Amino acid sequence: MTGSRLSRRSALGLIGAAGAVGVTGGFAAGATRDDAPATEDRVVPFHGPHQAGITTPVQQHLYFASFDLTSTADRDDVRSLLADWTDAAARMTRGEEVTAEGATGGGPYKPPDDTGEALGLSAHALTVTFGFGPSLFDDRFGLADRRPRELVELPSFAFDLLEDRYSGGDLCIQACAEDPQVAVHAIRNLSRIAFGRAQVRWTQLGYGRTSTTTKAQATPRNLFGFKDGTANVFGTDTADLERWVWSDGSDQPWMAGGSFLVARKIAMLIESWDRVRLEEQEAIIGRDKGEGAPLSGGREFTDPDFDVVSTQAGGPAIPMTAHMRLAHPDQNGGARLLRRGYNYVEGNNDLGQLNAGLFFLAYGRSPQQFIDIQRSLATDALNEYIRHIGSAVFAIPRGIRPGGSVGDGLFG
Numbered sequence: 530m531t532g533s534r535l536s537r538r539s540a541l542g543l544i545g546a547a548g549a550v551g552v553t554g555g556f557a558a559g560a561t562r563d564d565a566p567a568t569e570d571r572v573v574p575f576h577g578p579h580q581a582g583i584t585t586p587v588q589q590h591l592y593f594a595s596f597d598l599t600s601t602a603d604r605d606d607v608r609s610l611l612a613d614w615t616d617a618a619a620r621m622t623r624g625e626e627v628t629a630e631g632a633t634g635g636g637p638y639k640p641p642d643d644t645g646e647a648l649g650l651s652a653h654a655l656t657v658t659f660g661f662g663p664s665l666f667d668d669r670f671g672l673a674d675r676r677p678r679e680l681v682e683l684p685s686f687a688f689d690l691l692e693d694r695y696s697g698g699d700l701c702i703q704a705c706a707e708d709p710q711v712a713v714h715a716i717r718n719l720s721r722i723a724f725g726r727a728q729v730r731w732t733q734l735g736y737g738r739t740s741t742t743t744k745a746q747a748t749p750r751n752l753f754g755f756k757d758g759t760a761n762v763f764g765t766d767t768a769d770l771e772r773w774v775w776s777d778g779s780d781q782p783w784m785a786g787g788s789f790l791v792a793r794k795i796a797m798l799i800e801s802w803d804r805v806r807l808e809e810q811e812a813i814i815g816r817d818k819g820e821g822a823p824l825s826g827g828r829e830f831t832d833p834d835f836d837v838v839s840t841q842a843g844g845p846a847i848p849m850t851a852h853m854r855l856a857h858p859d860q861n862g863g864a865r866l867l868r869r870g871y872n873y874v875e876g877n878n879d880l881g882q883l884n885a886g887l888f889f890l891a892y893g894r895s896p897q898q899f900i901d902i903q904r905s906l907a908t909d910a911l912n913e914y915i916r917h918i919g920s921a922v923f924a925i926p927r928g929i930r931p932g933g934s935v936g937d938g939l940f941g
């Protein structure tokens with residue numbers, strides 16, 4: 530085993546055992562990975578036909594960053610940045626430090642390559658997913674002819690209250706992990722690598738997934754207390770993934786096996802919601818709060834029947850303005866999204882109310898799926914209790930080959 534394959538946990542063990550200050554490639558050569566089948570040791574393969582972090586079972590923690598290229602960056606800077614990011618991300622997803630020298634192996638006379646806060650932590654199922662915003666394809670870097678035709682700026686929607694400080698970006702990185710420090714470490718070190726070439730535009734920390742991509746995980750709940758992600762596209766739904774999530778690359782071949790990501794920061798008016806009667810909360814969502822079953826009857830995974838009439842409600846059992854009815858494929862030409870959002874809580878406002886909400890992340894083979902569904906939601910009863918305050922859209926390139934770069938499709 531080479532030094533470059535030494536895990537952070539193994540590295541720490543070696544440092545402790547030897548009382549050494551640095552770990553060299555030679556020293557690491559005899560190290561073995563901790564093979565205990567603990568969840569923290571789960572390594573999600575970084576390479577493959579699709580980028581990891583889309584159908585990967587949704588981890589509990591997110592750190593998301595949007596970047597802008599600096600005003601002096603040129604085409605070569607974009608190419609080299611994406612190559613450097615790819616190498617560092619591949620290492621970190623294996624539970625390794627950002628370089629072989631890492632946090633302590635580079636000697637006392639230069640800043641360490643790795644910031645060190647993840648020493649002793651293993652991979653924790655870290656995934657690092659890269660994306661390209663529409664502005665990357667403007668006239669700065671000679672990439673206009675590589676722009677996927679689907680990659681359009683999102684139009685304005687009813688109820689948008691978007692703020693620049695939570696919106697847009699040339700590039701994005703989604704880091705998800707079962708340990709928050711591992712996700713933060715990844716973004717922090719990738720930001721550091723970008724120094725002089727790209728700078729952070731905005732970031733979002735998310736805790737607690739609000740969807741699943743596998744039925745092996747219990748459906749989580751959002752901050753309104755409802756199960757969220759019941760009717761998601763799951764990683765095993767091969768036909769739906771092909772139809773609704775993976776690009777076929779018919780416009781840009783480098784997008785074949787890629788996807789498009791829409792990110793929306795949605796503030797939730799928690800205190801107002803908490804004063805709503807249970808019956809009304811359920812009518813707004815279209816599902817019951819305990820089980821997550823559709824109001825037309827059945828259990829959580831029963832298909833909703835929008836024709837069922839309720840004498841008690843004096844109309845459709847699933848109201849015409851229910852979120853779930855309006856978001857359902859039946860209302861949207863069959864369109865589906867793979868949702869992968871996270872709860873966020875960011876303290877309180879001057880009135881003592883929670884600054885909290887949903888960082889909504891949805892993957893589709895075109896942003897048009899989101900646009901169509903979001904337009905349907907113009908009459909959603911939920912709109913009284915939420916505010917979209919941030920927005921961004923990114924092309925998510927196909928998966929990365931071993932030894933390749935996430936930027937290969939842009940420059941090949």
Ligand SMILES: C=CC1=C(C)c2cc3[nH]c(cc4nc(cc5[nH]c(cc1n2)c(C)c5CCC(=O)O)C(CCC(=O)O)=C4C)c(C)c3C=C
Pocket residue numbers: 751753755756757758759760761793795796797814816852853856857858865866886887889899902903906915
């Ligand atoms: C434009 C897309 C969507 C936005 C924005 C959105 C915001 C949002 N959603 C909830 C809570 C729930 N959503 C649920 C289902 C659901 N939502 C969308 C799309 C958007 N949601 C879809 C496509 C679906 C699935 C519809 C279906 O096929 O049945 C549910 C029900 C449980 C589930 O299936 O996930 C809840 C609950 C909130 C709170 C919110 C904004 C803050």
Ligand SMILES: [Fe+2]
Pocket residue numbers: 852856
């Ligand atoms: Fe929803």
